[in-house]
Amino acid sequence: MIKKFDKKDEESGSGSNPFQHLEKSAVLQEARIFNETPINPRRCLHILTKIIYLLNQGEHFGTTEATEAFFAMTRLFQSNDQTLRRMCYLTIKEMANISEDVIIVTSSLTKDMTGKEDVYRGPAIRALCRITDTTMLQAIERYMKQAIVDKVPSVSSSALVSSLHMVKMSYDVVKRWVNEAQEAASSDNIMVQYHALGLLYHLRKNDRLAVTKMLNKFTKSGLKSPFAYCMLIRIASKLLDETEGGHDSPLFDFIESCLRNKNEMVVYEAASAIVHMPNCTARELAPAVSVLQLFCSSPKAALRYAAVRTLNKVAMKHPSAVTACNLDLENLITDSNRSIATLAITTLLKTGSESSVDRLMKQISSFVSEISDEFKVVVVQAISALCQKYPRKHSVMMNFLSNMLRDDGGFEYKRAIVDCIISIIEENPESKETGLAHLCEFIEDCEHTVLATKILHLLGKEGPRTPQPSKYIRFIFNRVVLESEAVRAAAVSALAKFGAQNDDLLPSVLVLMQRCMMDSDDEVRDRATFYMNVLQQKQKALNAAYIFNGLSVSIPGLEKSLHQYTLEPSEKPFDMKTVPLATTPITEQKTEIAPVATSKLPEKLAPSRQDIYQEQLASIPEFQGLGPLFKSSEPVQLTEAETEYVVRCVKHTFARHMVFQFDCTNTLNDQLLQKVIVQMEPSEAYEVIHYIPAASLPYSQPGSCYTLVRLPDDDPTAVSCTFSCTMKYLVRDCDPNTGEPDDDGYDDEYVLEDLEVTVADHIQKVLKPNFGAAWEEVGDEFEKEETFALASVRTLDEAVGNIISFLGMQPCERSDKVPENKNSHVLFLAGVFRGGHDVLVRARLALADGVTMQVTVRSSEETVVDVILASVG
């Protein structure tokens, strides 16, 4: 009666969770009835269920209480209730890691695994393997082998899968069961087949030959299990990838044949495998794409999703291969699953024509708020790619991006949008004002400091040069009032740029700056005070040097120089010109540079390539006193690639000298070279003063020798020179196997290619973010202008490229990009000439029959101007 009453009570409160208010301690208390005789299976079963439920909810069990419950549970093996026994297995697995001495149940489980009750055997094996270690595994090895080939599928599968779990721990034991697994692989049961294949592969995956054999066998005999087919496809494509062979192998044929399998899972796996293969040709892709196309109209959402996601990947590399599916993709735009719709649209954006962009963007904006951040980033990426493809569409994109910017979203998502907007602004000058306006609106309510400072910097750079700079001031000053220190400091710097550029805004900026000088943060106050004082001078040159263009020195170099200065007290003020310049980030770090003495280098601030050279050269006594390293060139090859000796040269320029660093490699294993130098014969008045040999050059170990050259003092315009180079050395023949050299050696020499020193070696690139200000700063005292005709050049692009590489200067204001369909262009170049003289070049280019170029050069030093013009001519 009581039970019935309880039941009714339960029903009336429908929706309540009977497990909701379980107390762990109460349940463990209840578990004591496990010890009662006779065992009440139903009640015990229910208590086990509660325990597993609690574990499943993430409840923490202490070792003692878990062990106690576990030991009480072992008594339940006396009952023959099937469900209760099964729940015992589950409890064992769940508690294997929290209770102590779980191996106490080993014999009970072994008994069940070999017993007559098939229902027990599979789960007993899985529970047993969960609590078994390598030593115990050997004790049950015999049973495991039998179980693997057992005719009952659940037993065989359980044994195979458990063996797979054990491979990680006991590879040596499990690998002895290969024959049994092999036998199981020919089972009629599809799951047994699959599990056997999986185990076999795991045991053999490091033996390519065995894997190939296995693959051959199974692809020929054919399998029943779709899961096993998927596994085979993965093994085959991995093997194909490793062999790097062409796609005409039987493995590829096998994967392709799976495109005609009855089961969709297999067909999709095969199509996906083909799509993900590197270097697939359009012809090889075609059959895979057409099955994916079919899947696009499947009633199953998962299949449509899988298909369109894979097509999206194809479209990244081979958009033309996917155009055939455009119609099917169009149908998916309205799919109720937004992930599918998003993928369809972003795929279409990659494959479709310019005319469809507006429509697609409208579609996607109707539901962008419903999709997850992952897909939003996918959308932004698609837009970003699209902007590069169809620059004319930027206004549509910009609108869309600004709407996205207003929605909720994580940092990655917002950053993707901001980056996309910034790149649009940079590519399309006409979109600048709208873009800046959107970004201004965004920072009004932006929780990400990194993004806010980035945008403020951009505003400072671009804002002052827009037709209406005053409208940005409010947005920037709001930041000073409302934000964290880092953002406030960035806002102050941005404000200063407005004051420096626009005279009519200066008074207001000064008032605002005054208020910033009372900020609670040191950095903000310091910046405000500094800018205030600079601005009050109202000097263009000061503004350009300290507000627009900042420092162009290398930060680690500055740190080192300042440290040096403090160590040697001197009356002289610190000279900024002694600090090496920052190399513009275009020079990528090469891994093979700096063969010696750099192993200790990984430091907090990764030093640039030039800082590394500086360090290396400074360690050679002969080179002390040369002053700071001014510039290091890219390595120049002085030998063909496949010669006995490989030599390349890096040209290091100092104020009055040049050091040529020859990195030499000896590729002959029967020779040891010693006392290696490179002798140089200059064509001009350059004077070789010192050779520093590489002491010894064993086989394939690179070494460096140096040649020090003085630049001609009396003729500063002699910037270019040709050196004929000969490598001289002592050869000692040696045993190729041991590397043991003969006692005697003989002198020999090897002629290298000529080495050119050009004007570019004397100029370091410096980026002037505001070229106009820098131009005014240098002034026209030493301005010279000349006009040249470049007859051999056919396009403006080519001309721009040539000039940049010839002069070795930094293009500014993105003037290295020539807009399409223009007949004229202005290129701005900035650099510092050896000795620390700023030099600026403005080159007006006009395209008629060939390119005409009017070059204007300004510098703080007259000879520099002459040098540049002379060398261009």
Added chain:
Amino acid sequence: MDSPILEPSLYTVKAVLILDNDGDRLYAKYYDDTYPTVKEQKAFEKNIFNKTHRTDSEIALLEGLTVVYKSNIDLFFYVIGSSHENELMLMAVLNCLFDSLSQMLRKNVERRALLENMEGLFLAVDEIVDGGVILESDPQQVVHRVALRGDDVPLTEQTVTQTGYHHPSSGHD
């Protein structure tokens, strides 16, 4: 989203989840260390539920993982795998779980019936996925192996009465 060649492996399933219509966990089994702590797991479940409970769209990509799901009355079933995993394999697991439970609960797949048969659920999942490996995908086989005794009065009749109202002192009946 860029995927390398898949390492061939039987380890397919990262997690199996069942949530109720408040997004609370009824069942959760994680098979690898993607979400090592209970706190991270619950946060993930919350996120999953928020993104999926209003739409009946079967599949989604969340936190870089593929999630296939299905809802019925007041239950939400999820199977989670790597984003490189064959979506149809995960679907096979989800369908097998749902169909097995549907048979075991006599088509009455809803929260209350499930809670009354938790041991059946535990055993069924144990037969479908083992340590992330798909053990069985045929619901008939699963139901057969779980082998809840087929007596007409299901276990639940009795177990329910004791649930939550049971006190150790009243243990002798």
